């Protein structure tokens with residue numbers, strides 16, 4: 001039995017004991033009815049079994065979850081901005097305090113990524129901006145004063161990925177509640193238990209310290225049906241999806257406004273003006289992070305032919321392991337699923353989910369080579385049409401492609417990025433090269449001379465979010481992303497000078 005299962009059972013037993021003792025659970029006793037009139041509270045069913053729907057925000061039913069979140073929104077509205085700030089503080093504090101335990105639980109459930117980085121991604125939730133981002137825009141003049149304020153939507157529905165379940169959920173809560181909203185989550189089915197655990201802990205603390213119930217709701221067993229029911233619910237005013245092409249398409253077809261943090265396949269261009277040693281270190285750091293699960297992570301490298309050998313030499317000296325062509329071929333056959341009749345060189349392959357986010361040592365084994373268990377990254381020379389270049393592989397195996405010129409590197413980067421407009425990276429000290437790549441790729445994040453995570457404030461300037469809204473254009477999401485702008489005008493003789 002996993003630690004998570006044990007914890008859930010402990011919680012259920014303690015609630016049952018509380019009820020058998022005749023004491024009503026304080027949460028149920030004080031909670032107001034939900035907005036649509038349905039009772040979203042935990043209640044005993046026939047035979048004395050507790051119906052768990054609605055326990056600490058964890059719901060079985062999508063409509064109940066949305067209604068309860070709407071009720072949570074109304075409670076938050078009553079309590080004002082101070083309550084929002086307190087919720088933000090609670091989420092940041094709990095994410096940091098529980099980082100080790102929750103990181104381990106998430107890895108145990110999803111079996112993808114690395115424990116050290118799962119923990120780090122929770123510790124850095126404190127870098128996500130909160131209510132301080134909502135300063136109104138004000139104007140005064142001969143005709144009076146005008147104030148533009150950022151106001152909440154109400155209930156935001158958020159879809160979270162398996163790659164960073166609790167971190168995305170926590171960052172979304174900070175942004176969305178800072179903006180005055182309640183949230184209902186339909187998490188990835190493969191990372192739903194850990195997400196429900198975090199929501200439950202956040203809600204317990206929010207109810208205890210702020211007195212709001214069900215500000216955050218989550219579907220315990222998410223499905224496509226629950227996604228559709230959430231999208232249809234009248235209380236849900238805005239969607240925020242973080243995931244691959246399937247969910248982005250589904251959200252955009254839902255008829256609701258959607259903020260979409262979609263897929264990426266970030267190319268890296270390395271020219272002969274950069275510091276090659278630093279570029280090698282940065283590329284390893286970014287591509288190896290959480291076994292390359294980050295949507296912003298380095299997924300393929302285009303390097304000038306004249307410096308390619310030295311770049312790969314520096315990568316080897318920094319602990320990355322180079323595969324030879326035969327090893328690459330074996331790994332490719334294991335890492336991708338090819339349709340019948342397609343060779344291993346075919347770019348239109350499907351990523352084998354069994355190897356997504358696995359350790360470099362596991363990939364090396366599939367390639368037929370033994371490496372140290374702490375090896376962070378594998379790399380291999382490929383051509384530009386190789387599936388490791390063309391697919392968002394999310395594995396710590398980086399393809400390196402030689403190019404004859406910066407122009408060719410930009411062209412191939414553009415092709416490999418597939419117009420996701422997500423992230424691109426250059427290692428160069430030539431401003432012309434930087435500008436040419438920036439213009440050609442037009443990505444939401446463009447990092448120069450650093451690993452990918454500098455684009456989200458880790459070692460670079462800026463703030464953090466795990467939802468980078470790419471196809472819909474909001475960029476690195478922040479509290480303002482989840483607001484409506486409302487103008488208040490007072491026409492009068494208010495000028496005193």
Ligand code: NAD
Pocket residue numbers: 159160161162163186187188189224227242243244245246247250260261262263264294295392466467468469470
């Ligand atoms: P995924 O697309 O498999 O799942 C994401 C979420 O969408 C899950 O909750 C899943 O259940 C749901 N979903 C999938 N298809 C759906 C559909 N047709 N209708 C409704 N819901 C659907 O993604 P994943 O493997 O968990 O995460 C990796 C992907 O997410 C990568 O493509 C990565 O680039 C992307 N991602 C993007 C960002 C960003 O900020 N842009 C951040 C993290 C991950």
